[in-house]
Amino acid sequence: MIKTAGTTLHYIFRNNYGFGYAEINKPSFNQRDLRVLKFAGGGGGVKAIGGHGLRPDDGLRAVANDIFFLTFIRNPVARFISHYNHGLKAGSHDDSLEKRCSIVGEHDYQTKFLLGCKSLEERSFAAGAAELERAKKILQTEFQFVGVVERFNESLLLMRHALGLPNFEIRYQPKNVKPDSAAKTLSLSEKDDAAVRQANQIDIQLYHFAEQEIFNRHRAQYGTSRLLNEAESLDKACQTYRFSTLNNIAFRVGKYLFYRPFLKFFG
Numbered sequence: 001m002i003k004t005a006g007t008t009l010h011y012i013f014r015n016n017y018g019f020g021y022a023e024i025n026k027p028s029f030n031q032r033d034l035r036v037l038k039f040a041g042g043g044g045g046v047k048a049i050g051g052h053g054l055r056p057d058d059g060l061r062a063v064a065n066d067i068f069f070l071t072f073i074r075n076p077v078a079r080f081i082s083h084y085n086h087g088l089k090a091g092s093h094d095d096s097l098e099k100r101c102s103i104v105g106e107h108d109y110q111t112k113f114l115l116g117c118k119s120l121e122e123r124s125f126a127a128g129a130a131e132l133e134r135a136k137k138i139l140q141t142e143f144q145f146v147g148v149v150e151r152f153n154e155s156l157l158l159m160r161h162a163l164g165l166p167n168f169e170i171r172y173q174p175k176n177v178k179p180d181s182a183a184k185t186l187s188l189s190e191k192d193d194a195a196v197r198q199a200n201q202i203d204i205q206l207y208h209f210a211e212q213e214i215f216n217r218h219r220a221q222y223g224t225s226r227l228l229n230e231a232e233s234l235d236k237a238c239q240t241y242r243f244s245t246l247n248n249i250a251f252r253v254g255k256y257l258f259y260r261p262f263l264k265f266f267g
Contacts, residue, residue, distance in 0.1 A: 001113050002052060003082040004074040005149045007176035010050050012156070015243045016169050017047045018250030022259045024051030026267070027118050033267045034063045040262040041254075055116050056142035069142060070159060073110055073210050074149040076203035077196050081188070083109070101195040108202040111135045127202040135206050139214060146214045153231040153238075158218045170234065171241040 013021045022037050029051065037046050054060075056069045074082075084100050087093045093100070100106055105124040114135040117123045139146055145162040147155030156170040188196065197204065219227055 001071060001073065001079075001110055003079050003086060004072045004110075005152060006050070006052070006072075008152075008172055008174055009072065011175050011243055011248075012170065012172050013048045013050055014251040015172070015247050018244075018247035019254040019258075020044055020047035021251055021254070022046050022049045023251075023255060024049060024053055024259075024263075026051065026053045026263065029053045029055075029058060029060075031059050031063050033263055034060050036262050036266045037259060038064070040258045046259075053118065055118075056138070057116055068144045068163060070145040070147070070162075071139075071143055072147040072149055072155065073207055076108075076110065076200040076207055077188075077193070078150075079110065079203075080106075080196050080200055097192050098195060101199040107199045108206075109200075110203045111206050114138045114206075132202050132205055135202075136209055139206075139210055145218070146210055148211055148215050151215070151231075153234045154219070154227055155215075157227060157230050157234065158215075158222055161222055162218070171237050173238070173241060173243055 010023055014023070020041065022041075024033075026033065029049075034049075037049065040046075061067055081097075083106075084095075084097060087095075095103075104126055105120040107123075108127040108131075109123065111127050111131055112123045115131060115138070145159050147159055149155075156172075160166070160168045160170050
């Protein structure tokens with residue numbers, strides 16, 4: 001999902017798989033695309049795929065029935081503000097926060113993402129109780145792991161456990177993290193905070209459900225005390241950790257010389 005620690009996650013998977021990680025920038029990713037990637041990966045194969053255009057309801061399991069879907073969710077107020085500020089900086093809009101909150105297509109982004117909406121036009125409807133229940137069901141049945149950005153280190157430990165890959169490297173360097181993003185969220189005026197919350201009522205309910213019902217179940221199965229201790233150790237280990245340069249080069253070779261060209265011409 002947009003603005004849910006995706007860049008750091010991309011780097012973690014690059015760091016583990018190098019050439020075997022395909023980072024997708026297509027708005028939609030379908031069965032044909034997956035077949036193309038599998039062919040482009042050659043004998044080594046594509047081991048992981050990431051991108052905003054991926055959805056578990058796109059029939060990908062018909063091509064590879066062992067796919068493991070994972071996603072991260074984020075506090076809806078913080079995600080909305082981060083998305084808004086990103087658009088301002090990128091020049092994609094110059095709206096006031098008040099105006100942005102009035103655009104129905106920007107409301108409840110995470111819920112609509114899970115429902116398969118891939119454009120502003122597709123998101124231009126008011127989500128309600130029915131959409132919330134559908135999104136909850138998708139999180140519970142279609143995703144094998146759901147992480148929480150606000151508990152990122154814990155999430156990485158739980159993700160590695162859920163993947164069944166004890167040697168998967170989860171140490172990381174934070175990427176695309178704005179030092180003042182939390183401060184901007186906390187410094188919202190009472191009026192702006194109320195407007196953002198009003199625009200994300202369904203997402204707020206979804207977030208609480210995912211955190212309390214799904215993420216806490218992951219935590220309980222892992223062992224809460226063990227998890228907290230290991231998350232603290234991971235935080236210390238990350239302070240001096242640097243991603244593998246060789247794996248990043250291998251990833252870029254795959255992205256620019258194989259996966260992107262193959263998807264462009266055959267996808």
